[in-house]
Amino acid sequence: MKNFYITTPIYYANDKPHLGHSYTTIAADVIARYYRLKGMNVFFLTGTDEHGSKIAEAANKNDVTCQNWVDGIIGDFKSLWKRLNISYNDFIRTTEERHIKKVREVFGKLLRQGDIYKGKYSGWYCVACESYFTDTQIAEGKCPDCSKNVERLEEESYFFKLSKYQDTLLKHYEKNPDFMQPSWRASEMVNFVKSGLKDLSVSRKNVKWGIPVPGDETHTVYVWFDALLNYISAAEDKDIWPCDIHLVGKEIFKFHTVIWPAMLLALDIPLPKTVFAHGWWTVNGEKMSKSKGNFVNPHKFIDKYGCDAYRYFVLRQIPFGDDGDFSEKSFLERYNSDLANNLGNLISRTFSMVEKYSLQNVAPSANSEFPIGKLLNNFDEKFTKSMENIELTASLELIWEIIDEANRTIDSEKPWVLFKTDKEKLKLVFENLLSAVEIISKAISSFMPETSEKIKKIIADKKVSEPLFPRIND
Ligand code: MSP
Numbered sequence: 001m002k003n004f005y006i007t008t009p010i011y012y013a014n015d016k017p018h019l020g021h022s023y024t025t026i027a028a029d030v031i032a033r034y035y036r037l038k039g040m041n042v043f044f045l046t047g048t049d050e051h052g053s054k055i056a057e058a059a060n061k062n063d064v065t066c067q068n069w070v071d072g073i074i075g076d077f078k079s080l081w082k083r084l085n086i087s088y089n090d091f092i093r094t095t096e097e098r099h100i101k102k103v104r105e106v107f108g109k110l111l112r113q114g115d116i117y118k119g120k121y122s123g124w125y126c127v128a129c130e131s132y133f134t135d136t137q138i139a140e141g142k143c144p145d146c147s148k149n150v151e152r153l154e155e156e157s158y159f160f161k162l163s164k165y166q167d168t169l170l171k172h173y174e175k176n177p178d179f180m181q182p183s184w185r186a187s188e189m190v191n192f193v194k195s196g197l198k199d200l201s202v203s204r205k206n207v208k209w210g211i212p213v214p215g216d217e218t219h220t221v222y223v224w225f226d227a228l229l230n231y232i233s234a235a236e237d238k239d240i241w242p243c244d245i246h247l248v249g250k251e252i253f254k255f256h257t258v259i260w261p262a263m264l265l266a267l268d269i270p271l272p273k274t275v276f277a278h279g280w281w282t283v284n285g286e287k288m289s290k291s292k293g294n295f296v297n298p299h300k301f302i303d304k305y306g307c308d309a310y311r312y313f314v315l316r317q318i319p320f321g322d323d324g325d326f327s328e329k330s331f332l333e334r335y336n337s338d339l340a341n342n343l344g345n346l347i348s349r350t351f352s353m354v355e356k357y358s359l360q361n362v363a364p365s366a367n368s369e370f371p372i373g374k375l376l377n378n379f380d381e382k383f384t385k386s387m388e389n390i391e392l393t394a395s396l397e398l399i400w401e402i403i404d405e406a407n408r409t410i411d412s413e414k415p416w417v418l419f420k421t422d423k424e425k426l427k428l429v430f431e432n433l434l435s436a437v438e439i440i441s442k443a444i445s446s447f448m449p450e451t452s453e454k455i456k457k458i459i460a461d462k463k464v465s466e467p468l469f470p471r472i473n474d
């Protein structure tokens with residue numbers, strides 16, 4: 001059986017999960033389910049990033065130990081993934097022994113082989129981002145990433161020889177055009193590497209909540225160096241590396257396309273096949289932030305609209321890869337138009353007529369004489385291609401093309417007239433409609449697993465009991 005390995009980033013365990021986290025995880029789940037249905041041996045990994053000062057700060061604020069804090073917060077992640085039907089195969093936590101062991105082993109190995117060395121760091125430090133910056137990077141004493149104040153710091157640090165891998169990385173990008181996706185995001189990374197890579201500080205003296213550097217416990221391992229290794233520590237003994245897809249948000253693309261592959265090159269481990277970066281959500285036109293307190297809590301929407309509607313909305317609303325905006329208004333609109341009216345109505349109309357006109361014995365079959373039949377016959381090839389190109393939104397659009405065409409077929413063929421005038425044609429129309437419903441139920445199953453099951457039951461029972469998506473008026 002062919003292996004397929006897909007990951008999400010491991011999320012910071014400093015706060016509860018929100019829309020952004022759910023987005024990456026749902027997308028990864030859809031891809032994982034798709035390849036499972038194709039018969040592949042899928043390993044779908046997610047987890048939590050539990051070290052570093054962000055976590056320590058959250059624990060302090062809440063007056064608990066760091067370990068207690070992370071033990072608590074992962075419950076919030078796991079319960080959300082459960083409600084969203086996330087079919088992960090493994091959940092890795094960076095505080096687990098299997099991970100800590102791997103990080104120390106890698107650090108020690110790179111130290112021995114000279115890819116990590118001890119030096120001195122002098123520069124500007126942002127506590128919030130746990131990152132160092134040079135004079136030119138900080139505008140008016142503020143961090144270029146989060147705009148908080150930075151402080152002057154000079155300290156002993158271990159460095160990873162990132163600069164050594166500059167040329168090898170560039171060659172790899174050139175030879176493997178699929179490595180960075182979507183491809184329009186690649187040039188920024190290529191230019192960054194071409195502009196010259198500096199060695200990377202990979203230890204911290206001022207961060208206590210971290211993995212101690214082997215042989216020098218006054219330092220802890222830099223949280224990103226620690227975190228990236230989760231992808232191999234979780235795959236240990238699985239014989240599944242190299243990873244097929246690291247799915248990430250655009251803000252951490254650089255960590256995954258520059259630093260991570262350089263670490264792997266140093267370790268002589270093959271590079272992942274693809275790193276795919278999706279875009280960012282704003283909410284009602286604004287960035288989600290603590291100060292605005294506008295983080296979207298997925299539970300609120302799952303409660304009101306259901307898990308599948310939530311999964312559908314986030315993947316349909318913005319083309320996968322681009323940025324976009326979340327608002328309850330657009331959610332409600334899509335719910336009522338795409339789910340209640342288009343999909344829901346198609347299923348209920350089709351099967352109420354199957355009952356009414358006693359068409360239970362009609363077998364699904366696509367007939368190219370009808371526009372719907374043509375679409376159905378071409379669907380599989382187009383859908384496979386778009387799923388394999390990670391075009392998740394386009395894949396949903398292909399499914400909705402069928403839904404729309406099937407509804408149009410009902411409107412134009414008027415089965416209620418055919419029932420009186422042309423039983424033969426009525427049968428033909430229903431062969432196509434039932435074929436459409438069958439194809440839809442299969443194609444949506446990675447995106448909307450519960451709905452797919454419900455439709456499959458309707459197909460088996462040959463009748464509908466209750467609407468799939470009752471209209472919601474707000
Ligand atoms: N811990 C690091 C990742 C380490 S991976 C080795 C981290 N964690 S995070 O909790 O900040 O989660 C980052 C991920 O959450 C992003 O890559 C993205 O997948 C998702 N998102 C967070 N906010 C988001 C939006 N507003 N919109 C879309 N996704 C965003 O970074």
